[in-house]
Amino acid sequence: MKKQYLLSLIIFLCTIFVVASSSIVSHSDDDKLIVKACSDTPKPELCFNYIKSDPSSKNAKNVSDVGIIMARVLKRKAKVARDKIHRIASARDNKPDLKVQLKACLQSYNNILHIDVKVAIDSFKDGNPRLAEIGADTAADGVSDCEESFNGKSPITIYNNRIHDIALLLAAIAKELQVEN
Ligand SMILES: *[C@@H]1O[C@H](CO)[C@@H](O)[C@H](O)[C@H]1NC(C)=O
Numbered sequence: 001m002k003k004q005y006l007l008s009l010i011i012f013l014c015t016i017f018v019v020a021s022s023s024i025v026s027h028s029d030d031d032k033l034i035v036k037a038c039s040d041t042p043k044p045e046l047c048f049n050y051i052k053s054d055p056s057s058k059n060a061k062n063v064s065d066v067g068i069i070m071a072r073v074l075k076r077k078a079k080v081a082r083d084k085i086h087r088i089a090s091a092r093d094n095k096p097d098l099k100v101q102l103k104a105c106l107q108s109y110n111n112i113l114h115i116d117v118k119v120a121i122d123s124f125k126d127g128n129p130r131l132a133e134i135g136a137d138t139a140a141d142g143v144s145d146c147e148e149s150f151n152g153k154s155p156i157t158i159y160n161n162r163i164h165d166i167a168l169l170l171a172a173i174a175k176e177l178q179v180e181n
Contacts, residue, residue: 037066041172067173071120081159082109108142129177136171
């Protein structure tokens with residue numbers, strides 16, 4: 001009787017262990033792709049979360065698709081930043097030289113939105129990840145220039161850092177595709 005009880009307890013515990021460990025370890029197939037695509041980026045977890053924040057990540061079929069999604073994330077976040085800069089630059093009580101500096105930053109952000117993101121997306125689609133990487137690097141350089149023009153103390157440091165991070169994630173995904181090929 002006691003032995004039987006012990007045996008069923010062991011089986012019970014084993015079952016829990018198997019169920020629990022499989023639910024922790026197993027990612028769905030698209031999650032696996034995203035984990036892989038993000039694995040060689042500077043911030044894999046941040047990369048994963050950004051990709052998953054886009055509903056179309058469910059349909060990603062390859063690393064190139066993941067790159068296109070990251071380019072769209074860059075676009076979305078750069079828009080938020082640009083609108084913020086625009087508000088500060090057009091606030092009436094801000095100093096004229098601050099406004100001039102911010103206008104230069106606005107130009108960088110407009111280049112990201114109108115050129116760099118488009119270059120990246122088109123290049124992923126055309127199977128030219130090297131060019132996608134150049135687009136991403138150009139975006140990263142643009143926000144660096146903005147932040148450096150304020151000696152790292154711009155009123156939009158949080159935004160510049162965020163966009164810089166995303167651009168570097170995008171560049172790393174594009175780079176990974178070049179290693180694969
Ligand atoms: C990646 O998958 C998409 C479909 O989701 C396809 O159109 C594209 O050609 C694929 N790219 C590569 C490089 O395999």
